[in-house]
Amino acid sequence: MSMDARKLYEGKAKIVLATDEPDRYLMVFKDTATAFDGKKKGLIQDKGFYNAQISARLFQVLQSQGIPTHFIKLVDERTMLVRALDIIPVEVVVRNIVAGSLSKRLGRPEGERLPSPVVEFYYKSDDLGDPMICADHAIAFGFATPDECIALRELALEVNSILRPYFLERGLELVDFKLEFGKPKGAEVPGAGAEKQYPARSRLILGDEISPDTCRLWDVGTGEKLDKDRFRRDLGKVEEAYAEVYRRVCQTA
Ligand code: TMP
Numbered sequence: 001m002s003m004d005a006r007k008l009y010e011g012k013a014k015i016v017l018a019t020d021e022p023d024r025y026l027m028v029f030k031d032t033a034t035a036f037d038g039k040k041k042g043l044i045q046d047k048g049f050y051n052a053q054i055s056a057r058l059f060q061v062l063q064s065q066g067i068p069t070h071f072i073k074l075v076d077e078r079t080m081l082v083r084a085l086d087i088i089p090v091e092v093v094v095r096n097i098v099a100g101s102l103s104k105r106l107g108r109p110e111g112e113r114l115p116s117p118v119v120e121f122y123y124k125s126d127d128l129g130d131p132m133i134c135a136d137h138a139i140a141f142g143f144a145t146p147d148e149c150i151a152l153r154e155l156a157l158e159v160n161s162i163l164r165p166y167f168l169e170r171g172l173e174l175v176d177f178k179l180e181f182g183k184p185k186g187a188e189v190p191g192a193g194a195e196k197q198y199p200a201r202s203r204l205i206l207g208d209e210i211s212p213d214t215c216r217l218w219d220v221g222t223g224e225k226l227d228k229d230r231f232r233r234d235l236g237k238v239e240e241a242y243a244e245v246y247r248r249v250c251q252t253a
Pocket residue numbers: 093099100101102130176177178213214215216
């Protein structure tokens with residue numbers, strides 16, 4: 001079957017393809033880049049390759065530490081075989097250091113260290129520009145149940161406590177990042193009272209990607225930005241930054 005016939009969804013940075021198995025998807029990482037809700041568009045040479053490889057490695061690290069992820073294997077340089085998920089429309093951001101929208105919203109200087117990680121929820125909606133929400137909004141509008149909101153926060157903090165030292169060992173400060181979680185596609189929705197038997201923590205699976213598109217990573221020595229902010233802010237040396245993160249994450253043991 002052609003790629004077009006299998007295409008389920010084409011996003012700003014990835015294409016999702018059906019496979020012969022209903023519970024498996026292929027995720028193809030593209031070189032296209034957007035920022036500011038798609039208003040800024042561009043191409044980052046080989047970004048698809050770097051992000052697929054970096055995400056694969058980070059999913060493997062997380063999986064080995066007990067975080068369930070959708071990652072199964074890389075099938076080629078920029079294509080990942082994943083478990084099919086129904087994505088929860090809540091983007092979970094974890095921040096260790098003030099940057100980006102937090103700096104703007106609360107007037108704090110970029111680089112200010114937070115005493116403990118801050119977790120934020122955003123409603124995943126391109127039309128609305130991913131507005132920030134709180135758990136009560138997610139519950140009120142049926143995006144997630146109360147126990148799922150707790151589990152989203154716990155899982156995101158666990159991911160942070162695994163990835164932060166992992167990056168630090170490679171000379172990278174994990175400033176902040178965004179995660180998306182889902183539930184296995186077609187999985188039976190537990191009925192009332194079944195929550196105890198099927199706690200949210202064991203239903204949720206980490207999806208999407210973890211890459212310089214979705215993380216802020218600063219060089220520990222120089223503070224140099226090695227992530228998509230180089231594209232967002234026209235800082236130059238964009239490809240070089242992705243290549244450097246790839247080298248440090250994937251070419252070290
Ligand atoms: P922010 O400071 O712009 O809110 O971004 C916080 C983190 O989330 C940062 O690491 C970049 C990531 N992010 C995405 O992955 N997708 C997005 O659409 C946005 C706005 C941020």
